[in-house]
Amino acid sequence: MISIEHITKSFGRFKALDDVSLQLESGRTISLLGPNGSGKTTLIKSVLGLVIPEKGEIKVNGQAVRNNWQYRGQIGYMPQIGRYPENMTIEQVLNMIKEIRHENTRYDNDLVDGFELKKIQHKTMRSLSGGMRQKVSACLAFLFSPDILILDEPTAGLDPVSSELLKEKIMQEQDSGKLILITSHVLSDLEGITSHIIYMQDGKPLFYKSTEELQEITGEIRLNKIIAHIIKGQQHNKKGVEHENHS
Amino acid sequence: MKTIVKYVFLDLVRNKTVLVYTLILAALSISVLGFDANTSKGLLSLMNISLLFVPIISILFATIYFFNSIEFIELLLAQPIKRQKVLLAEYIGLATSLSLAYIVGIGTPLIVLAAGAASFTLIATGVLLSLIFSSFALLIFVLFKDKTRGIGAAIILSLFFTILFDGLLMMFIYSFSDYPIDEVVVGILSFNPIDLARVLMLLKLDVAVLMGYSGALFKKFLGSSTGTIYSFSWLLFWVFLPLLLSVRIFKRKDL
Amino acid sequence: MSLIGKKILSLLGLLILTAMSYGSTIYVKPGKAAIQAAINNAIAGDTIIIHEGVYNEHDIHVSKKLFISGKGNVIIDGQRKSEIFVLSANGIVLQGLTIQNTGISSMQDMAAVRIQEANYVTVRNNKILNNTYGVYVQNGAHCLVKTNIISSGAVSEQNSGNGIHVWRGDSLRIEGNKVSGHRDGIYLEFVVHSIVVNNTSEKNLRYGLHFMFSHDDVYSKNTFSDNGSGVAVMFSNRVTMTGNVFKNNWGDAAYGLLLKEITDGKIEGNLFIRNTVGVYMEGATRIHTSKNIFKDNGWAMRIQASSSNGSFTQNNFINNSFDVATNGTMVMNVFKNNYWDKYDGYDLDRDDVGDIPYYPVSLYAVVTEKVPTAMILYRSFLTDILDKVEKVMPSIIPDQLKDDSPVMKKWELK
Numbered sequence: 056m057i058s059i060e061h062i063t064k065s066f067g068r069f070k071a072l073d074d075v076s077l078q079l080e081s082g083r084t085i086s087l088l089g090p091n092g093s094g095k096t097t098l099i100k101s102v103l104g105l106v107i108p109e110k111g112e113i114k115v116n117g118q119a120v121r122n123n124w125q126y127r128g129q130i131g132y133m134p135q136i137g138r139y140p141e142n143m144t145i146e147q148v149l150n151m152i153k154e155i156r157h158e159n160t161r162y163d164n165d166l167v168d169g170f171e172l173k174k175i176q177h178k179t180m181r182s183l184s185g186g187m188r189q190k191v192s193a194c195l196a197f198l199f200s201p202d203i204l205i206l207d208e209p210t211a212g213l214d215p216v217s218s219e220l221l222k223e224k225i226m227q228e229q230d231s232g233k234l235i236l237i238t239s240h241v242l243s244d245l246e247g248i249t250s251h252i253i254y255m256q257d258g259k260p261l262f263y264k265s266t267e268e269l270q271e272i273t274g275e276i277r278l279n280k281i282i283a284h285i286i287k288g289q290q291h292n293k294k295g296v297e298h299e300n301h302s
Numbered sequence: 303m304k305t306i307v308k309y310v311f312l313d314l315v316r317n318k319t320v321l322v323y324t325l326i327l328a329a330l331s332i333s334v335l336g337f338d339a340n341t342s343k344g345l346l347s348l349m350n351i352s353l354l355f356v357p358i359i360s361i362l363f364a365t366i367y368f369f370n371s372i373e374f375i376e377l378l379l380a381q382p383i384k385r386q387k388v389l390l391a392e393y394i395g396l397a398t399s400l401s402l403a404y405i406v407g408i409g410t411p412l413i414v415l416a417a418g419a420a421s422f423t424l425i426a427t428g429v430l431l432s433l434i435f436s437s438f439a440l441l442i443f444v445l446f447k448d449k450t451r452g453i454g455a456a457i458i459l460s461l462f463f464t465i466l467f468d469g470l471l472m473m474f475i476y477s478f479s480d481y482p483i484d485e486v487v488v489g490i491l492s493f494n495p496i497d498l499a500r501v502l503m504l505l506k507l508d509v510a511v512l513m514g515y516s517g518a519l520f521k522k523f524l525g526s527s528t529g530t531i532y533s534f535s536w537l538l539f540w541v542f543l544p545l546l547l548s549v550r551i552f553k554r555k556d557l
Numbered sequence: 558m559s560l561i562g563k564k565i566l567s568l569l570g571l572l573i574l575t576a577m578s579y580g581s582t583i584y585v586k587p588g589k590a591a592i593q594a595a596i597n598n599a600i601a602g603d604t605i606i607i608h609e610g611v612y613n614e615h616d617i618h619v620s621k622k623l624f625i626s627g628k629g630n631v632i633i634d635g636q637r638k639s640e641i642f643v644l645s646a647n648g649i650v651l652q653g654l655t656i657q658n659t660g661i662s663s664m665q666d667m668a669a670v671r672i673q674e675a676n677y678v679t680v681r682n683n684k685i686l687n688n689t690y691g692v693y694v695q696n697g698a699h700c701l702v703k704t705n706i707i708s709s710g711a712v713s714e715q716n717s718g719n720g721i722h723v724w725r726g727d728s729l730r731i732e733g734n735k736v737s738g739h740r741d742g743i744y745l746e747f748v749v750h751s752i753v754v755n756n757t758s759e760k761n762l763r764y765g766l767h768f769m770f771s772h773d774d775v776y777s778k779n780t781f782s783d784n785g786s787g788v789a790v791m792f793s794n795r796v797t798m799t800g801n802v803f804k805n806n807w808g809d810a811a812y813g814l815l816l817k818e819i820t821d822g823k824i825e826g827n828l829f830i831r832n833t834v835g836v837y838m839e840g841a842t843r844i845h846t847s848k849n850i851f852k853d854n855g856w857a858m859r860i861q862a863s864s865s866n867g868s869f870t871q872n873n874f875i876n877n878s879f880d881v882a883t884n885g886t887m888v889m890n891v892f893k894n895n896y897w898d899k900y901d902g903y904d905l906d907r908d909d910v911g912d913i914p915y916y917p918v919s920l921y922a923v924v925t926e927k928v929p930t931a932m933i934l935y936r937s938f939l940t941d942i943l944d945k946v947e948k949v950m951p952s953i954i955p956d957q958l959k960d961d962s963p964v965m966k967k968w969e970l971k
Contacts (some may be wrong), residue, residue, distance in 0.1 A: 132380035139372035140313035468939035
């Protein structure tokens with residue numbers, strides 16, 4: 056599980072994260088949603104230690120993130136854009152990460168097999184399409200059966216078959232009690248796999264609720280409807296506030 | 303760390319730019335050394351080629367490479383490994399490839415066609431310049447967020463060391479020519495790795511007498527073994543200074 | 558009597574006549590002071606033949622006209638005690654000896670062979686080894702020093718002497734000697750109407766050949782290599798320098814040819830190769846320099862502003878780091894019809910003469926002349942660019958110092 060306590064991060068004047076506190080429990084698939092610049096990526100990067108917050112503390116399974124690197128052995132990360140050294144082959148990329156995480160010797164090859172990467176493992180990364188590179192990224196994230204999976208726009212660029220395969224894998228991992236954190240723009244892709252939703256706005260989580268709860272509140276079933284409902288209400292409130300200010 | 307160095311290196315030996323760079327260096331050195339019976343003159347030409355091209359190509363290529371690797375570096379940083387290790391490994395992999403390109407391109411023809419102390423000095427300084435300007439590229443990479451600005455900085459920095467610095471030095475020498483400034487000039491010179499490499503190399507060739515002609519202390523001091531050690535120490539300093547700065551800055555850098 | 562018989566007779570007669578003119582012949586074999594004894598016993602016109610062997614003798618005074626010749630390997634060893642031969646009569650001939658190991662003294666110039674106040678003396682075909690001074694002419698005229706090998710292992714200028722040293726001389730001829738390892742190879746002071754030809758002077762500490770206050774002399778077809786400096790001509794007038802080779806005079810302050818306060822000289826058909834400075838002129842007046850080759854020198858020529866009315870024509874300048882350097886805006890000398898390999902002008906009218914002038918003094922040469930410290934920037938990218946820009950728009954370089962008619966093709970010289 057990941058516990059985030061009073062995290063603040065600003066880039067110059069811009070506050071990307073503003074006193075964010077969240078408890079991300081194991082066994083959940085949490086979708087991190089929100090408009091561009093709402094702080095989703097900064098939040099993920101803070102968990103991964105790529106961004107160093109000014110204030111607050113993040114703990115991954117009880118281990119503080121700051122000045123620590125071992126904790127990342129429990130995380131599998133799939134970046135939004137998978138760019139790799141051009142002349143490396145798929146096999147070399149997989150081997151490289153395996154060698155870096157040499158303490159972990161049991162590999163989960165489900166996705167490698169599912170995407171049939173073995174067949175094309177001698178191809179260089181330069182020759183691969185964006186979708187293919189996404190597949191490599193996905194494989195890398197799941198390869199070491201980590202407790203926590205952080206997937207940044209995992210389905211973008213994947214063909215429908217692969218996308219389904221990935222979703223199945225995500226559900227399977229959730230069932231085995233892992234924590235999965237996903238950001239995505241394609242809400243329909245999160246349908247059915249997400250158990251909780253965090254909606255970020257202006258560097259703050261607007262809400263963090265389970266899907267069932269949201270369905271109950273909004274009376275909608277489909278994700279995009281739920282979100283649309285809430286955003287509308289949000290804008291309405293905002294207008295109301297502005298109106299009050301003017302009068 | 304070794305793992306990353308290995309794979310970065312494996313990637314770069316198959317890099318087309320590195321390959322072309324090696325071939326051009328080889329073609330230049332073979333044509334310069336092959337057509338000219340006068341080894342000293344050939345070495346002088348190769349020195350000028352090295353001083354002009356090695357810094358600018360090293361820094362530009364390295365800067366572009368680092369910025370292009372930013373996503374991959376992020377992926378690596380998401381693995382259980384120390385930040386510094388990732389950065390240093392990227393540097394070592396890249397600097398090794400560029401040095402190797404120089405050793406193969408210039409070094410091999412030199413050893414075959416003109417083995418000697420001067421040739422060895424040229425190879426050593428060329429490798430050091432590759433290391434130094436890769437190191438500067440790393441510093442640029444950690445300082446700038448944006449690739450375009452990074453490349454701009456790389457061009458400015460290499461131009462500064464290639465020509466601007468010498469211009470300022472010339473102005474300084476001219477303005478203070480009435481004072482005994484030889485020692486000061488040697489001091490100032492130490493701040494430009496390209497100048498250090500040039501003087502180090504010149505003093506190994508017979509044109510060194512031109513430097514000693516006016517009784518200046520350059521040849522006396524820099525030409526001595528103490529001077530050689532002095533120059534090489536400074537060159538090493540210029541490898542490590544940007545490198546250590548980069549590591550320090552990178553510790554706190556947001557990606 | 559047959560014709561042949563007559564010829565033999567007349568030849569015999571000639572031989573007898575010759576023998577008579579030299580008087581009798583005395584043979585010397587190794588022994589204590591054997592040579593001096595033989596000389597003392599001889600009368601003017603006698604011949605002394607010294608047999609093979611080692612003679613440990615010094616201060617051998619020859620004060621009458623004798624013909625002294627070695628037979629086989631004759632070694633006369635001064636054992637580092639004093640001078641060896643002192644020749645003080647006209648017409649002495651000394652030949653075929655190995656004369657070695659004079660003393661070393663700071664009070665007296667120790668010479669292997671001293672010609673003292675004597676004319677028409679000949680010293681030839683000797684090996685003169687490891688001496689302070691080799692052949693020392695002290696006020697002599699019409700003397701001949703020919704095909705000797707004069708070498709020593711001088712280490713410092715203070716404790717060494719010159720290979721051939723002349724102090725006051727007239728109409729001397731110094732020919733075909735090989736001089737090495739002395740202070741100056743050949744040193745001439747107050748020497749007039751003399752000729753130095755076909756000598757090789759190398760690896761001497763200071764100069765290969767050195768003129769002081771010597772006028773109307775000629776030196777030609779000599780080779781001066783690896784000396785401190787090749788040749789120095791100082792305070793001398795009307796010296797002719799032709800067909801010599803000045804090479805490898807390579808060091809911090811090494812010149813091929815150093816001219817100081819001289820007038821009316823001629824420098825023609827010489828080769829200057831691999832010298833730090835090919836020709837250095839200071840206070841040189843009316844020196845005409847033509848048909849020389851300057852190749853691979855640091856500076857082909859350094860012409861100080863005190864030099865005037867000279868001309869530089871039909872020379873080849875090839876692959877010198879700097880062609881000409883000067884400390885002023887010298888316009889008192891004429892450059893014409895030289896070949897400059899750095900010339901990048903054009904010849905549209907195809908008369909083999911470039912259509913635009915060549916400025917042999919580069920900007921960087923001017924800068925380093927004024928500020929020697931700037932030499933630290935030699936071969937830097939900056940100085941290359943500055944030189945190129947200055948060539949296009951001369952502003953600092955002495956624009957009067959130019960060759961208005963540079964030739965496009967190398968002169969066929971040598």
